[in-house]
Amino acid sequence: MPATRPTAHWSPTDIGDLTGRTALITGGNSGIGLETARVLVGHGARVILAGRDQAKLDRAVGTLSGGRMDTLAVDLGSLASIAAATDRLAATETIDVLINNAGVMNVPERRTTADGFELTFGTNHLGHFALTAGLLPALRRAEAARVVTVSAMAARWGVGRLDDLMSEQRYGGMRAYAKSKRANVVFTRELARRLSGTNIAAVVVHPGSAVTNLQRQRQGVLDRAAVALARVLLMGSPEGAAWPSLWASTSADIVxxxxxxxxGRDQTAGAPIPAKLPRGADDPAEGLRLWQESERLTGVRFAI
Structure with a gap:
């Protein structure tokens, strides 16, 4: 990928020519994912927008101008859907950047995926775990590929060691979300260890605070008023929230x-810089536990 200036002074205008590169973005039809796609396409990349709803994907493509775009209908809450989608791509595609961006947040009651996993953890972590494994052949074809997984500041919200992954003992919408976002970090650290010496790098980012479809879900009048005020006082825009993903996808300076x-203040907005890891997230023992449990639950193996 083209080199950039140091991260403290970075903006998307520093991205070089991405002609010939292909990026696949989950949740690419709205919010941060769509803004990430818009910038990458504007710099010459081919972008594959991945999401559950083909009609929404088609509408999203219609909002982007220029460049080459494709869509991929895939439900991250269904291992069968993921396998069908990745089998097609793994056979022929070359993917330079996989951006694991899609997610669900603050589901008020415990719900499950098509495979019986708790919905938030099953989508945000296990779905991307299976997707990444299935796309490894396509990533291997790239000269220097990378996997960028979008976590959140919630990864540091005192979840501690990852256990009760299916929230069977105790469920709370934001607790399940924080657990899944911590898993994104632990997964990426373990994936990086396993990919050491290969052509694939693994990076995890958090977007700060932004008002996107996740925050708009299931809001009443008072909730919407609070979010509007927070956007003025604290939160960044989806455009700014896409910066960490964009930098991680294009910079030669990533590790x-x-x-x-x-x-920015409280890491809510601004140019991307190294972030503090959640406590214990770099523990190889926790990485191994999560990896083995993810393999057991999904039946998916990484051919590394």
Whole structure:
């Protein structure tokens, strides 16, 4: 990928020519994913927008101008859907950047995926775990590929050691979300260890705070008013929240296994810089536990 200036002074205008590169973005039809796609396409990349709803994907493509775009209908809550999608791509595609961006947040009651996993953890972590494994052949064809996984500041919200992954003992919408976002970090650190010496780097980012479809879900009038005020006082825009993903996808300065987020006050917005890891997230023992449990639950193996 083209080199950039140091991260503290970075903006998307520093991205070089991405002609010939292909990026696949989950959740690419709205919010941070769509803004990430918009910038990458604007710099010459081919972008594959991945999401559950083909009609929404088609509408998203219609909002992007220029460049080459494709869509991939895939439900991260269904291992069968993931396998069908990745089998097609793994056979022929070359993917330079996989951006694991899609997610669900603050589901008020415990729900499950098509495979019986708790919905938030099953989508945000296990779905991307299976997707990444299935796309390894396509990533291997690239000269220098990378996997960028989008976590959140919630990864540091005192979840501690990852256990009760299916939230069977105790469920809370934001607790399940924080657990899944911590898993994104632990997964990336373990993936980086396993990919050491290969052509694939693994990086995890958090976008700071932004008002996107995740925050708009299931809001009443008072909730919407609070979010509007927070956007003025604290939160960044989806455009700015895409910066960490964009930097991690294009910069020559990334370090495999690195965790990056905005440089602004309380890391809510701004140019991307190294972020503080959640406590214990770099423990190889926790990485191994999560990896083995993810393999057991999904039946998916990484051919590394």
């Amino acid at each position: 495999s296994g690195g965790f990056y987020g905005p440089a």
